[in-house]
Amino acid sequence: MMEKVKLIYEGKAKRVYSTTEEDKFIIEFKDTATAFDGLKKAEITGKGEANCFISSKIFELLTIKGVKNHYIKRLSERDMLVRSVKIFPIEVIIRNRVAGSMAKRLGLEEGKVLEKPVLEFCYKSDELHDPMINEDHILALGLAKEEELSTIKEMSLETNRILIEFFKKCNLDLVDMKFEFGKDSEGDIYLADEISPDTCRLWELGTTMSWDKDRFRRDLGDVEEAYREVKERVMNTPIESNARILIRLKPSILDAQGSVILNALKSLGYSEVLEVRVGKLLELKLDRKIDEPERIEKMCKELLANPVMENYEWEWVE
């Protein structure tokens, strides 16, 4: 079990700890909620737990769909193990309907459907109160490189597409959401932070009834129930996924079948073939209401592969 070593960052809703492994952090979700740049503050019982579960499930869905993100696994009801990444000081906001600051700033009616998703960027700076900036500002301030920015935009749009569909299955309308991105030591970009009712506006499908942090911001009541409800719906919505498991004889074991095939290929004139190893490919279709990422590992260890003779690897496939 991975353990927290040192608190390295404490935000409004989360604590981030270093672990015994340099490339991994633990995020702890708190019950504290703030709004309006910290002017409004409260404890919402169960929020941390709800957000931890919701984020875990959504990050898993995104992994299955091929969106790189920092999630590794959920460790407990409030703790999530993630890849340690360096966060870009940019908040990405993606909007499908007009709401919140966009309605106020542009004098538009809340709830108006946007023909295509609108991307906004804010510069993460407490001093400056997270001002809105554009792509040129990002490059001018050196907050991200041009190709990094274009990856971030692509990943944001893709995540939005996936989550609109997913939340629809939860009978929720994804109005807008906020992302943070980070990069690892190799320069690979990962979706980071959390995805929860604290970072998304979620309305009951077909209405303007809010199930997200707006219940707290706007004193709409039943705040605790709302987090619980979203958690219930998210956890009960199946993610259909496919895993592909490849089982191979260990390299130390002579693969007789492989040698016969090698000889057959050679006799057909394919002299460039040097070695043939035959393995087994298993395709699993899963209905994953359970968010335990190690379950496929367990399946391999318990039944699918024989550890004495075989190695296995697996991946999610579309």
Added chain:
Amino acid sequence: MNFGIVVFPGTNCDRDCYYVIKDILNQPVKFIWHKENDLRGVDCVVLPGGFSYGDYLRSGAIARFSPIMTSVREFADKGGLVIGICNGFQILTEAGLLPGALGRNIGLRFICKYVNLIIERNDTPFTSEFKKGEIVRMPIAHNEGNYYIDDLSKIEKQIVLRYYGENPNGALDNIAGIVNERGNVFGLMPHPERCSEKILGSEDGLRIFKSIVRAL
């Protein structure tokens, strides 16, 4: 001496074992369906040969999750005698009751023939009727008898039977049969139940069953 022969779906040597124990050795014996879990009154469990679960996935890989296997494990932990023949041997390795694994024969063929074996240990409850170093003849009939283990040195003392002369299936160090460390669980690829009467060409197999009877 009460024998219990476990029957899995696809087992096909259960009746041969039954015949040898009951009709040749006059010992009490019963079949135990793999879904049962009661081994009370049994002194020796026999996991016979065959194709449990059609050998799907790997030989023995699925049979080891049958309810009876939990009882067999407890029985073995308490020192009860367990013999796994052919597919039974494969089930015991899959279950982790014996070390190693049985891979595909090196020639990729199902082999059904008599082989020569050398008795490496006669100090086990399964081989006391033999002399150490004695050469015996028993038939094999398998597709996956190629014994493998990462570190041979760990089990060197547990080798009971080796193929002698010709190695039919590529088994590491000619291993044809091993016991666990404690010596009460035995797995072997040859079929002793198929060579327990003179009319069948050899009676060497009977001596394995006789050893078990003698042990109790």
